[in-house]
Amino acid sequence: MRFSQLASIRKVTVQPSKFSAYSIYLGFEHFDPGTLRFNKPGNPSNVTSTKQAFHAGDTLYGKLRPYFRKVGWARDLSGLCSTDLWVFEPKPGVESRFVFYVAGCQAFSDLASSSSEGTRMPRASWSVVKDFEIPDFTLDEQRGIAATLGVLDDKIESNRRLIRLINDLLDSMALLLGSKLPSVALGDLVASSSQTVNPLRLGEQVVDHFSLPAFDSMQTPERIPASEIMSNKLAISEPCILISRLNPRVNRTWLAIPELGYPALASTEFLCVLPKGRVEIGAIWLALRDEFFISELRRRVTGTSGSHQRVRPNDALSIEVPDVRKIDETEKLKATALLEIEHQRKAENQHLSRLRDSLLPELLSGRIRVPEAHETVQEVIA
Numbered sequence: 001m002r003f004s005q006l007a008s009i010r011k012v013t014v015q016p017s018k019f020s021a022y023s024i025y026l027g028f029e030h031f032d033p034g035t036l037r038f039n040k041p042g043n044p045s046n047v048t049s050t051k052q053a054f055h056a057g058d059t060l061y062g063k064l065r066p067y068f069r070k071v072g073w074a075r076d077l078s079g080l081c082s083t084d085l086w087v088f089e090p091k092p093g094v095e096s097r098f099v100f101y102v103a104g105c106q107a108f109s110d111l112a113s114s115s116s117e118g119t120r121m122p123r124a125s126w127s128v129v130k131d132f133e134i135p136d137f138t139l140d141e142q143r144g145i146a147a148t149l150g151v152l153d154d155k156i157e158s159n160r161r162l163i164r165l166i167n168d169l170l171d172s173m174a175l176l177l178g179s180k181l182p183s184v185a186l187g188d189l190v191a192s193s194s195q196t197v198n199p200l201r202l203g204e205q206v207v208d209h210f211s212l213p214a215f216d217s218m219q220t221p222e223r224i225p226a227s228e229i230m231s232n233k234l235a236i237s238e239p240c241i242l243i244s245r246l247n248p249r250v251n252r253t254w255l256a257i258p259e260l261g262y263p264a265l266a267s268t269e270f271l272c273v274l275p276k277g278r279v280e281i282g283a284i285w286l287a288l289r290d291e292f293f294i295s296e297l298r299r300r301v302t303g304t305s306g307s308h309q310r311v312r313p314n315d316a317l318s319i320e321v322p323d324v325r326k327i328d329e330t331e332k333l334k335a336t337a338l339l340e341i342e343h344q345r346k347a348e349n350q351h352l353s354r355l356r357d358s359l360l361p362e363l364l365s366g367r368i369r370v371p372e373a374h375e376t377v378q379e380v381i382a
Contacts, residue, residue: 001137003108004130007099010089012053014080024079025051028062031070032217035353036104036153038072044080046062051080057096061087061103066112073100086126091138097146102381105360108132135366144370145363148186151377152356161343163219164340173335174289178322184292187317188295190241190273190284191325194313197235199265201347202226208259209233211267215252220350223262233265234272242270242290245311246299253288255339259347263297271313282335283324293321355380 014022025042032039038060044178054060055078062070066082073096081087088103090096102108108129115128130353137145181288200206208221209229236256244252246269256272258264275284287293295321356382359376362368 001134002130002278003102003132003134006060006094007090009126010052010054010058010087012087013083014053015017016048016050017351019051019080020277022053022078022080024077026060026081026085027077028052028064028070028073028082028084031060031062031072033068033069033341034070035218036069036356037059038158040313041077047080050083052083052085054078054081054087055089057090058209059090059096059100059103059357060100061086061088061112061123063112066109066116067120069104069106069109070109071100071104071109073097073349083182084123086238095139095142098137098142101146101149101226101311101360102134102364105364106357107361107364129324134364139294139369142243143315144374145196147235148363148370148374148377149356149360151381152352152359155381156349159349163199163342163345166338166359170285170338173331174286174322175291177288177324177327178292181322181324181326185318186273186287186321186322189276189278189279189287189321190314190317192317193234193236193272193274195235195254196232197263197265197266197330198232199226199229202263203340205263206264207265210236210254210256210264210270212244212246212252212267212269215244217253218346218350218353219254220346221256221264223350225264229265232268233269234268236264236266236272238274240272240274241281241284243288243297243316245269245271245313245316247309248294249302251294253285255285257342257343269310271316273317276327279325279333280336282337282339283327286322286327286335287324290321293319296320305350352380 022044025044026038030038054074056074058075060072060073060081063086090098090099111126111132115125118120176232204227207226208223210221214222236258239257240255240354242254275281300311300315359373363373
């Protein structure tokens with residue numbers, strides 16, 4: 001069956017004068033590449049040009065630079081979206097989430113990319129992707145595939161909600177405790193690590209790469225052969241906290257914990273800090289989430305280009321933060337425990353995403369049947 005038998009493009013344009021009827025806006029920027037989901041939607045009042053409407057059950061697909069594989073399913077949402085997205089409306093008698101998974105498979109994006117037209121702003125061609133073919137699945141089979149893969153994505157989303165809750169709780173702790181403590185320079189609490197490694201010397205060994213794009217995507221490192229990394233990176237040999245020096249107006253504070261068997265490397269755009277003495281790493285996290293530190297980090301950038309402004313390591317280490325050494329031991333351990341839970345859930349999401357991406361083409365090709373895939377999923381989720 002061809003994709004055009006599963007879905008059509010919903011073409012409902014909405015003029016700015018009608019935006020007040022909508023409360024949700026999804027732009028190209030709200031979708032992370034390859035994750036098959038969108039982030040927190042924006043507000044229609046913040047956009048001005050003509051947009052298009054989407055309904056609950058539709059699939060949104062980034063036709064601009066389709067190699068980014070920006071895809072999301074509007075499970076129970078309706079609203080406005082960018083015209084850089086296709087809105088796929090399921091045909092009658094077709095499982096809506098199945099349409100999403102077909103559009104989300106790598107082969108679909110590969111075809112969309114091959115059909116792209118334009119040099120600076122390449123966009124996929126519907127006349128090509130509408131003929132994307134998969135086996136002829138019955139409605140029950142479509143539902144089975146969607147439900148099996150959906151278990152993984154639903155667990156990922158549940159973990160994401162918990163991660164957001166933990167972040168909010170840690171920020172609340174930082175605000176409450178920080179106001180009661182004297183200040184010290186960050187360098188009094190942490191040491192910075194600047195040991196670098198040339199990835200090319202690791203050859204084809206698979207490493208965990210803590211990069212800015214990886215943070216922006218899933219806040220988990222990208223696991224790739226070292227040979228794919230072109231420049232020297234920071235070597236991470238023990239748990240530490242990474243602070244983005246590049247464009248600190250975007251908060252990128254990252255707990256980095258090396259995993260056994262995978263060398264951990266980080267972009268040199270990060271400042272890698274480790275607790276001095278016996279200070280809990282959770283307490284250091286609270287210091288780095290202090291409002292004054294965040295604002296001062298942004299103020300101390302150097303460079304003229306708005307997109308390439310950096311903070312010098314010594315400048316960051318000289319910023320005053322709450323002296324978290326004086327926090328009650330129970331609070332330190334609580335913050336560290338919350339960070340560990342967050343790390344575990346992020347690592348689990350990375351594993352679940354990989355499993356989904358490996359099962360997706362096998363199910364759509366018929367090489368694996370739903371019962372077999374369901375059994376694999378249950379072993380992981382249980």
